[in-house]
Amino acid sequence: MDWESWVVSTLNRALAYGTPLLWGTLGEIYAERAGVVNLGVEGMMILGAFSAFAVAQSVGDPWLGLLAAAVVGAGAALIHALFTVTLRANQYVSGLALTIFGLGFSGLLGARWVGIPLANPLPKLTVPGLSQLPVLGPALFQNQSYLTYIGLFLAVVLWLVLYKTRWGIVIRSVGESPATADALGVNVFLVRYLCLAFGGAMAGVAGGFLSVEYRPAWTEGMTAGTGWIVIALTIFAAWNPLRAVWGVLLFSGLYHLAYRLQAWFPPEFLKLMPYAFAILVLAIAGLRGARQLAPGALGIPYTRGEK
């Protein structure tokens, strides 16, 4: 194989593989910016993947499937919100529980759908005009997903909202210093619920992408650790939606390269990569003091001090 087609196909596939990572990471960034860690990403994604597939297969419209995935993801996140925001349970434990629940529950419900290919997956998109460009055309604009472009567009919008709008100030403040926001009449609980729900919807769509487009079928545990990469990428991106784009491209590019080099690596290496990456990012973050960049109240339930 020649050099050019390697670059082209790596980029092309990196964009595809990176799409669910980007959606998930953007959602988790908003949840964590509001001060709540949700380790349930993997669970919300798999629930999203299953519901997207089930609805798309039954109704016949993959877009409706994605909508269902968003609703289910948001619903799952609201359970997490109930436990961590209202009942002030430990966020890590609650998130882990959500992941375990999601994996188990989707497996249970999905048993009879396993192995059936989706009748009508999401259509691919080839951008007219741009796709004719040399190298860049096939790399970035041929056979891509709508969700890839929507995701990139969302990254920009979410960045603008976070840093340039009134809502952004509210969200960042709630994650940084909820007592301050509260004293200025901001409803800390509402903001946290909404951000978590948004993050859940994004994770749901991310999962849906896997089952209605990436590999249009349902397999138990098909998210295969993607949710954990999302958690790591959130930190890697320093909770910034634009940086998330670069983080995602970097990781998915590397991942795809490893995939192409399977002849030289044992296949276990590929399966191990998401987890190894997550641990690596956490370790580096710990060393470099990501604490400074992290939202100040991340992981801490809020009370008004009145018992």
Place this chain on the structure above:
Amino acid sequence: MQDIVKTFPGVRANDHVTFEVRAGEVHALLGENGAGKTTLMNTLYGLYQPDSGAIYLGGKRVRIRSPRDAIAHGIGMVHQHFKLVYPHTVAENVALGLSGAPFIGPARVVERRLRELAARYNLPVDPKAKVWQLSAGEQQRVEILKALYRGADILILDEPTSVLTPQETQELFKVLERMKEEGHAVIFISHKLDEVMEVADRVTVMRRGKVVGTKAISEVDKPTLARMMVGREVVFRLSKGVCQPGEEALIVEDLHASSDRGLPALRGVSFHVCRGEILGIAGVAGNGQRELVEVLTGLRRPRRGRVVILGRELTGQSPRKIADCGVAHIPEERIRMGIVAGMSVEDNLILKKHHRQPFSRGPLLNLREIRRFAKQSIEEYEIMTPSPKTPAKLLSGGNIQKLILARELSGQPGLVIAAHPTYGLDVGATELIRKLLLRQREAGVGVLLVSEDLEEIMALSDRIAVMFRGEIMGIVPAAEASLEELGLMMAGERRAKEAA
């Protein structure tokens, strides 16, 4: 505010409190720590809901369910511990939750009006600066501006001077005058009599959750207020013998250390404390005092420099090693670091010595000896506790502090490191603890006293060092120190001659 009652588990913080403030006046709310001032104002600001009682504004009864309601009614509050988002800019802090701000680019619009307001009230601050870069005084200005921006007619300031240098305090008083002229009502919370006499038009005194009385400032003097506040005559003087400094108990040379955020917190600190003297460390909070104490007690590693305690080089040693060499530590956060809250009084009393004779025999504890020691300490230090087995967390702040002193001073230390030893304590406990520190000094112990309370520093110390941004601005013999000079050093002006 009429007949406000607010009860917390175990305490009635406000007991039928009636309080009134008029437009165009500065009304002081005076009371000791724990009197219930903050609770009352948190109720007015909607952070707490009263158990009973009513609030009237301009003659009309209102219900204030949340800060949002309070803001809508024109009430603003500057909390004692600032409610600021430190990584954000000044303008972003002001724009937070502001309903009138435009959706897109709110900070920019806020910046413009902020400059106007700042000029009108003489509260200069850069809207684009990040809050964490500002000094405490500037941060306070941001808080005041936040309230004014929201159109506050009533401004509550909770112990606003506790973070200010004397000069900054004077500036704040000018701002308050200005606000009075503009027709605002200002509620000024304090436990310092001088300030109240200086700035207030009327004063309401609280004691143990109740209002003792409301008076015009012209009708009262300091001793009257003190009596109302404490409930008995107060003697302001401590008798102190002449200082006879002995050999050095502590030598610190060119100490450097980083803060939790990894920024330089100590930048070349050098001083010494002799046996038989008290060295006071003054300064506005957050100028490296905490890090200094942590390095000296082994809780933080220095990056450079030398610490010699009682003739032994102990730089970077463990807290246990340092304590074993005869260092007593009275920590800043007494509940978090001074005691194990859930353990009994008697267990807390032997925390540092449980592993040594006579409290342990081999692997076993000598319970009889522990009991005896606890009884003796409780008597000697006047610790009010139902029994030696009571969990330490159930004691009041003053008694917790006495417990800590009993433990720390019992092993005949050579050096005492006391951080804010009387912070938040009532007058009785404060007196006792100051006496105990002086007694240590008389017994030839070196005492390092870190405090933000300038009066305390001036009253107890033999020499005073002022810290600013991790450096010592100068060391003055207490007898020669003036408030003005200390204030200037606290604001970062270096002392001309590096004497003493």
